[in-house]
Amino acid sequence: MENLSAATLSQLERAQRDEVTGSLIYRAMAKREKDPKNRAILERMSAEETEHAAVWQRYTKKTVRHSALKLFWYKLVSVIMGFTFVLKLIQKDEELSGAEYDRLSREVPEAARMALEEHAHEKELINMLDEERLQYVGAMVLGLNDALVELTGTIAGMTFAMMNTRLVALSGIITGVSATLSMAASNYLAERSDGNPNALKSSLYTGVAYLITVAILVLPYLLFPVSLYVPALITMLAAVILIILFFNYYISVAKGQPFLRRFGEMALISLSVAAISFVIGILVKQFLGIDIG
Structure with missing residues (x-):
């Protein structure tokens, strides 16, 4: 972990900030959600984002604050467009590019594997959600x-x-x-x-x-x-x-x-x-x- 390149550390720090921000976004959506099943899934996703942020913190050695602008924007969009739309946007935002994933898999293989597993798991949870307007x-x-x-x-x-x-x-x-x-x-x-x-x-x-x-x-x-x-x-x-x-x-x-x-x-x-x-x-x-x- 001591020999990580500056580019990888920057990437991990960005991932950590995304997880912290995502946790707050999911928690805000859960508070507004009336359906108990949807609320429970969103709360679970919020908790998992917090856990993932802690994993990235082990590499960055930093306490990273959330992005206030992104939090405000996604909360606003979720009110207008619904939570499914926001969750899909967040997934796209957090998805690693080919070059980023190659660098991460070379320097931090377990972190790269975790990023892939997290993305697949989030997809499963999103598919479990049932938003009325999409019906x-x-x-x-x-x-x-x-x-x-x-x-x-x-x-x-x-x-x-x-x-x-x-x-x-x-x-x-x-x-x-x-x-x-x-x-x-x-x-x-x-x-x-x-x-x-x-x-x-x-x-x-x-x-x-x-x-x-x-x-x-x-x-x-x-x-x-x-x-x-x-x-x-x-x-x-x-x-x-x-x-x-x-x-x-x-x-x-x-x-x-x-x-x-x-x-x-x-x-x-x-x-x-x-x-x-x-x-x-x-x-x-x-x-x-x-x-x-």
Whole structure:
């Protein structure tokens, strides 16, 4: 242990700080968790992180403080995105790179072995957790996808047909709220027919995802002046890309699904529908001779 290189000692010190910080993050999530099974697993993970930090301390000979910024950030993210998302992020953060693992295995073989075993064990514990919002990802995807495709196309089509941000916003709100209720009701009936005892909760997740998407898409038309319908449209399309980016990143981390392919598919479909509806809006306005002043 006396002959460890400066790079290895620095790596071990970073690992020690990660374990100390992870222990506090898991403890904070456990305090907020209502499900007794999930709370017990998170408390167990917190205790194990403390034990691992003590192992690294035998090599570093230092008492390392936690990262206050990382602790604050992960606690905030866990409230918004859920504990499964945060646990997967922490795992990625703590995972050794190929070069780091090679150096560690040469100088401290038992520590390298412990790091691998710890990572595998944490994966097992994460798989034992049962977070409610992940059970309803399918319902949220349904609401989000439908809202993005339908509303993006509808609003894009109305933008050049009406050429008035307030009229587009009014139409978008009416269409969006009606579609939200319709989508939630359809999802409820479909889940009931499949014998799902949580059909109501599933439909609520679908409806809420739809309604939030509607609000975000309509907002630019409420913020921009009446005549600036083109900037409002561009802002709305940028919001569509950001929603798709955010949601697919969440899914890719929390459920381990491919990010780029899913993001590309959703973005292509939504923007293609918007482009087609945009052209239809112009053609309808021209052929019907409608002029909204």
